[in-house]
Amino acid sequence: MNEAVFQETTAEPRTQSVPLAHLSLELGHLYMEDFEGGPERLGEHFAEVRVWADAVRASAARRSKRPRISTCFLVDDYFTRFSTPAELIPMVIEQARKAGLVIDYLARESACAVADRVELAEAVMHRLVESPPPGSYGSRPHVSQTGWLANGQRTPTGTRSALGAVKGWEPPQETAARNHSVFMDVELWSEKDGTRLWSCPFLAAVWQLARLGLLRHLGEPVLVPQEWEGADFPHDWDRLPPLIRLTDTKAPFSAYRTCTLMPNRFLAVEDAVRLILDQTDVDTEALKQVDKRSRDEGIPVPAAVAQRATYVFYEEPGDSSESEES
Template identity: 35%
Template sequence: MDSLFQEATAATRVESVAMSHVSLEVGHFSMDELANRPDAVRAQFERVAPLVHAFTEMARDEFAERAGGRSRVRVSTCFLIDDYFRGTTDPRAILPGFLRSAQESGIRVDYLGREAGCAVVPKKDSSGAPTKLAQIVADMVVAEPLEGYSGRRPPTTELGWLSNGRPSSDDELRDAMDLRDYVPPLELSRRNHSIYLDVEMWRRDRERDDPYWSCPFLASVWQLLRLGMVRFEGKRVAEPADYRDWATQEWAESWGVLPSIMQLHDAAPFAAFRSVSILPKRYLGIEHSVQQILDHLDIDAGVNEVYAQRAQENRIVATDHLSDRLSHFFLGAG
């Protein structure tokens, strides 16, 4: 039975989630590659297959003692479909060939996620309502106070940008005759030198009721789901739907009616204590932004308590920062 955590100050019950030791993301493709470049998809899968095997074996070695043997280490694989920015494509024309390419390359995709499903979780039935998952995470963002803040920059909640420090003096409004020296940007948590980063998480558009979420922000939601660290009113969100008959599945003609996460095989749990992502090098900047966003989230105390309990049960060290639970391997040009 899943454990529950009840806060002392409220009646909110926080559901626990089953956890693997490692969630292994087995690559990423643009929608253009998925729709129009099957050879590129297969070539990347063939490059990634040995890495998936190697990281799986590394996970078994790392957690063997704590799990009571290598065979008891739980590793699940996942893949995120890029359907938020190009959701007009047809799943029926993409998913069968994509999953066959993975299988024929020696990669088993246990869980298939949708990027648009990280923005809004579709309702399960006609009586329910969609869950605005990205907005739930946006409400957790807490920006650092900026050094020398003048009040001219709107707050993060309004602006949609998250900075790790103070911008340069070029960003300040000045009179044309103001000849004060240029002041460079400054990272707040710098070590000797600064790496200044300002991430656009969302922007508001008059033509949209909801914010237009950025790729780094949706990737942050994806990582939160993989780490089992997001709830809505204490309940689990985007629970994997059973699609284990995918080989004979009649896929929907629209991405939006598919679940946020689909389970394609009998597998270890989707959420995990650690996540490993094998990605093309072009996603390095996005993942840098993800790390910054995750380290600026105020996670509900009940969720942290449930995670700590699960970690203790599995003899896992619970890290202070969410980003410390992430690892990446970036693929160079093939």
């Protein structure tokens, strides 16, 4: 006689899937100093972005006849607080509209640190798995202690030979170098008076994971868009939901791939983002779900999460020396 086996449903939490578009297209990742230029500065930004957004959409159409593309915009309310949602968001939406662009989803950067009482940055930090440099023996403190993440072997400091002689300088080495090393060492956070301040690259990595539909908390999706039906936006950033949907788009927020349109001054930051993504142990079931669904649609995603994120870096008006001289 077979005996029935009873098991608590919480013993194996189920990883919920999330709706997925083909592409998440980010139309802006600006900071408060960018907004200080007012509507004119924003208008210049969106006019430039429109050119590249059209090109990205044309490229997506080559992979799918009817690509599902959602747009998003990220506002920095984490490092500095400038203006209010009531003043800033309508200006952003209007300047995008004038350039022929529509923003479907708008997020607060602080939500990449904490959203709906879930400490997202902390959770992702605990999923970091450092790439061990060749010949290393675990002598380096873990990233959770140092707050620094590298893509290889740092330059040794204060090393001595067995006979006590100080060794000569040794270069850093990239773990997966091809012919020559491109070594990076990324600061993930700083601390002051016991308070942790997450770095821009680390929050941007969390943002990419959210856009790729790979963030979960106890199996549940996090940073889920909320409808915004009010006529006016609040005067306090903390009263604005972490992620809101501004349109009636049917394209989901998260997607198989992401494309970010941004000024070229962010290039170093996004290089750091890719390093972080390469060393993040992403939820296995979430990865399986995205992999299966993308294959079923005939548009499989790369195995490496970082390869699912693409960028267009453009030159901002006034960046060139020619503009400065005129």
